[in-house]
Amino acid sequence: MLRQLKTATYASPTLAIPVNRLHRAHCTSRRQAQWLTRSSKSSTDADVPKQQQEQQQQQPEQNPQQQLQQLVEPQLDASKRRQLEDELRDPKNFLEYFLPRPLRLAFFGFSAASTFVAALISAAQLIQEPALLAAATGGAQNLVINVIGLLVFGGLFYADSAAGEARVEQRRQLRQAQIKSGDREVFRDEQGQTMSRLKEVDDDWIARRLERWGKRDGMPFLGPKKAAIIQQLLQQHQPQLAVEVGTMAGYSAIKIAQVLPPGGRLVSIEKDLSWLLVAKRFLWQASQGEANKQRSTPLGSTVDVWWGDAVSKLPEVASKYGRPIDFLLLDGTPKETLAYLQAAEQHLSPGAMVVADNAGVFAEGGMKPYLQYVRGSSSYSSRYIATTLEWRDDVEDGLEVSTRL
Ligand SMILES: C[S@@+](CC[C@H](N)C(=O)[O-])C[C@H]1O[C@@H](n2cnc3c(N)ncnc32)[C@H](O)[C@@H]1O
Numbered sequence: 001m002l003r004q005l006k007t008a009t010y011a012s013p014t015l016a017i018p019v020n021r022l023h024r025a026h027c028t029s030r031r032q033a034q035w036l037t038r039s040s041k042s043s044t045d046a047d048v049p050k051q052q053q054e055q056q057q058q059q060p061e062q063n064p065q066q067q068l069q070q071l072v073e074p075q076l077d078a079s080k081r082r083q084l085e086d087e088l089r090d091p092k093n094f095l096e097y098f099l100p101r102p103l104r105l106a107f108f109g110f111s112a113a114s115t116f117v118a119a120l121i122s123a124a125q126l127i128q129e130p131a132l133l134a135a136a137t138g139g140a141q142n143l144v145i146n147v148i149g150l151l152v153f154g155g156l157f158y159a160d161s162a163a164g165e166a167r168v169e170q171r172r173q174l175r176q177a178q179i180k181s182g183d184r185e186v187f188r189d190e191q192g193q194t195m196s197r198l199k200e201v202d203d204d205w206i207a208r209r210l211e212r213w214g215k216r217d218g219m220p221f222l223g224p225k226k227a228a229i230i231q232q233l234l235q236q237h238q239p240q241l242a243v244e245v246g247t248m249a250g251y252s253a254i255k256i257a258q259v260l261p262p263g264g265r266l267v268s269i270e271k272d273l274s275w276l277l278v279a280k281r282f283l284w285q286a287s288q289g290e291a292n293k294q295r296s297t298p299l300g301s302t303v304d305v306w307w308g309d310a311v312s313k314l315p316e317v318a319s320k321y322g323r324p325i326d327f328l329l330l331d332g333t334p335k336e337t338l339a340y341l342q343a344a345e346q347h348l349s350p351g352a353m354v355v356a357d358n359a360g361v362f363a364e365g366g367m368k369p370y371l372q373y374v375r376g377s378s379s380y381s382s383r384y385i386a387t388t389l390e391w392r393d394d395v396e397d398g399l400e401v402s403t404r405l
Pocket residue numbers: 220221222223245246247248249250251252253269270271272275308309310311331332333336
């Protein structure tokens with residue numbers, strides 16, 4: 001299975017993506033899961049430049065968004081962030097576990113101080129008795145050994161304390177990057193000190209995480225712009241049974257599930273087992289947190305992920321749920337889009353909304369038969385919502401939104 005993940009490629013609208021990046025993404029996520037267990041950890045004003053702290057104290061009426069804008073520095077690039085994530089982990093090697101930094105510094109400092117004193121004593125002896133200079137042992141030899149000891153222990157003390165400070169600074173930068181990305185929140189404690197803490201993992205957290213992954217590796221997730229359009233459509237349409245073709249990592253499933261009406265369900269169909277497993281994991285994570293406990297049904301429980309080819313699975317959905325499909329998102333293989341619609345067509349409710357992704361970039365390619373069909377059919381009223389390709393503001397794309405008449 002791992003080999004399959006490493007060698008498979010996914011043909012995205014813009015490029016072929018080696019799915020071995022998926023494996024890397026797993027690792028990042030595991031690391032982040034470690035953070036979760038530390039999510040109650042708060043950080044202090046040290047994260048916040050002093051000048052900014054003063055500004056905040058002078059303007060207590062600022063809203064959290066304004067505060068946050070003031071706190072963040074330019075966003076770290078992905079590799080720097082990954083490096084910093086690594087820095088957050090436990091001590092790096094056996095020595096660091098065995099002898100923590102404060103003990104090491106005490107040892108190096110004490111050794112440097114004692115060799116310094118010993119070097120002074122040796123030098124004083126030589127001044128008092130210059131004849132010792134010629135002696136084979138003691139005298140000059142003691143002085144040389146103590147000076148070398150001083151240099152070695154002094155050097156170790158300096159290097160270790162500098163490494164400690166660098167690590168503290170890296171953690172501070174990481175916290176600022178987390179504030180900027182929205183994973184960390186800024187608050188004032190009871191004493192009025194500005195603090196920050198990691199937010200709980202919930203659906204928004206996982207969606208942001210998938211967006212970062214998508215942006216970094218050009219993954220063909222819907223992306224925030226199209227997801228916002230679809231959420232708006234769903235809020236107007238209020239479907240009880242929604243279906244999507246193409247789960248991938250579960251990004252669009254999370255976005256859809258977030259706005260389903262009470263009692264609404266989403267069936268997400270994915271033919272690739274590797275992606276199905278990835279999506280199930282993210283959907284589980286997206287169901288955590290306080291916000292999910294407040295829901296009548298946790299987000300993950302409103303989504304059923306089905307494994308199989310959508311063309312054969314779509315006709316089964318309506319009978320399985322005992323009702324027609326109210327909303328259908330087609331985001332699988334572009335050239336199969338018409339086949340998906342035709343497989344579901346008999347099971348759409350009157351007024352059902354069908355949304356097809358990539359109706360812009362593939363308008364003259366794989367999506368052409370689909371677009372001709374919905375635009376030319378008297379069974380549909382169809383319109384095109386223009387936007388841009390996920391992660392690319394310079395590439396035009398759009399959603400074809402068709403209503404079953
Ligand atoms: C563009 S991605 C979906 C992205 C996802 N909707 C999102 O926004 O996060 C396309 C996915 O559709 C799946 N897929 C392609 N053809 C399919 C089919 N015939 N049946 C089910 N899934 C299919 C692919 O394996 C891939 O994971």
